[in-house]
Amino acid sequence: DGGITQSxxxxxxxxxxxxxxxxEQNLNHDAMYWYxxxxxxxxxxxxxxxxxxxxQKGDIAEGYSVSREKKESFxxxxxxxxxxxxxxxxxxxxxxxxxxxxxxxxxxxRLTVT
Amino acid sequence: xxxxxxxxxxxxxxxxxxxxxxxSYTVSGLRGLFWYxxxxxxxxxxxxxxxSAGEEKEKExxxxxxxxxxxxxxxxxxxxxxxxxxxxxxxEVGGGxxxxxxxxxxxxxxxx
Numbered sequence: 001d002g003g004i005t006q007s008x009x010x011x012x013x014x015x016x017x018x019x020x021x022x023x024e025q026n027l028n029h030d031a032m033y034w035y036x037x038x039x040x041x042x043x044x045x046x047x048x049x050x051x052x053x054x055x056q057k058g059d060i061a062e063g064y065s066v067s068r069e070k071k072e073s074f075x076x077x078x079x080x081x082x083x084x085x086x087x088x089x090x091x092x093x094x095x096x097x098x099x100x101x102x103x104x105x106x107x108x109x110r111l112t113v114t
Numbered sequence: 115x116x117x118x119x120x121x122x123x124x125x126x127x128x129x130x131x132x133x134x135x136x137x138s139y140t141v142s143g144l145r146g147l148f149w150y151x152x153x154x155x156x157x158x159x160x161x162x163x164x165x166s167a168g169e170e171k172e173k174e175x176x177x178x179x180x181x182x183x184x185x186x187x188x189x190x191x192x193x194x195x196x197x198x199x200x201x202x203x204x205x206e207v208g209g210g211x212x213x214x215x216x217x218x219x220x221x222x223x224x225x226x
Contacts, residue, residue, distance in 0.1 A: 004157075033213050042118070043158075043201070045213035058213055090157050101205075102148060103214060105157035 003027065004106035006091050011111045013085075021076045021109045023091035031096050032074035033103060036060065037088040046089075049074055050096065078111065085113045117141055120202050120217035127224050130191050135220045137202030138184040147185050148214060149178050150201040158201055192224045 004025045013019045025032065031050050035043040045058030049068040063082025068074055078085045088110050092103040121136045139147065146165055150158035162171045164180040171178050175196065177188045187200055199221045203214035 006157075035213070035216075040218065042216035042218045043203075043214075044216075048213050092157075101146070102160050102163050104160055105150075108155070108157045110155070 004091060004093055004104060006089075006106040006109050008109060009107065011109055013111070013113050015113055016080045017113075018080060019078050019085075019111065019113075021078065021089055021091075021111070023074045023076065023106060024072055025074075025091075025093045025106075026072060027093055027095075027104065028071075029093035029095045029104075030071070031094045032068070033092040033094075034058075034064070034066065034074070034076045035090045035092065037090060037108075043090065046076065078113075085111060087111060117215050118202055118204055118217035120200075120220050122220060123218070124221040125223070127189075127192060127222070129193060129224055129226050132188070132190045132192070134189070135187040135200055135222070136184060137187070137217055139202075139204045140183075141204050141206045141215070143207030145205045145207045147180055148203045148205070149185070149187055150203065152199045152201055152219070154199075161200075189222070192222075194224045194226050197222055197224045 007022045033048040034046040037043050044060050046064050047066040049055035055066050055068050065077045088108050090108045091106045094101050094103040117140050119138045146163050149161040152158045162178040167182045169180050175190050179186050199219045201219045203216045
């Protein structure tokens with residue numbers, strides 16, 4: 001079955017440590033996205049990538065980094081510079097050149113930093 | 115100022131009691147408006163895309179409509195399994211691969 005996988009589902013880290021969240025898709029989508037979700041707030045865009053080896057900052061990119069070495073994969077690193085890293089992180093993908101270009105989401109990773 | 119505003123923030127209905135959720139938007143040019151359903155601790159599940167005013171789409175007990183300034187998600191004779199948070203998102207013209215702008219969602223509870 002085609003879809004988006006994120007791992008791990010839950011992640012716990014100490015302050016000051018970098019952590020990398022995995023996102024893989026087998027939908028053959030060109031574009032991939034990372035969003036952050038906090039209670040009482042809408043999803044906010046962190047980074048997105050339209051093609052391999054290219055990515056753009058979203059609205060809240062500070063303290064995060066990404067890479068896009070393969071079409072299927074778009075890992076997100078939460079660095080120690082991110083002041084409030086505890087959140088629910090969602091990865092999505094879409095085919096922006098298609099007639100319909102909905103974004104499809106993975107199951108999410110809940111990151112807790114103490 | 116928020117570009118996407120959803121109301122109400124929370125809604126509690128009895129099973130079978132129909133109602134509507136609202137999503138108002140202020141983007142200058144709308145490329146698409148999206149509705150998602152999100153269950154607790156899970157990723158959003160895609161429901162509908164609406165492209166132009168007057169468009170309507172249906173899926174089981176849900177019907178989404180679109181005007182030039184807002185969208186409604188109508189829920190007819192809901193069941194407890196319809197309980198979830200419903201998210202609205204928009205994409206502006208020219209934003210082919212850009213991210214979506216989301217509202218904060220409406221938390222819907224259907225009581226048996």
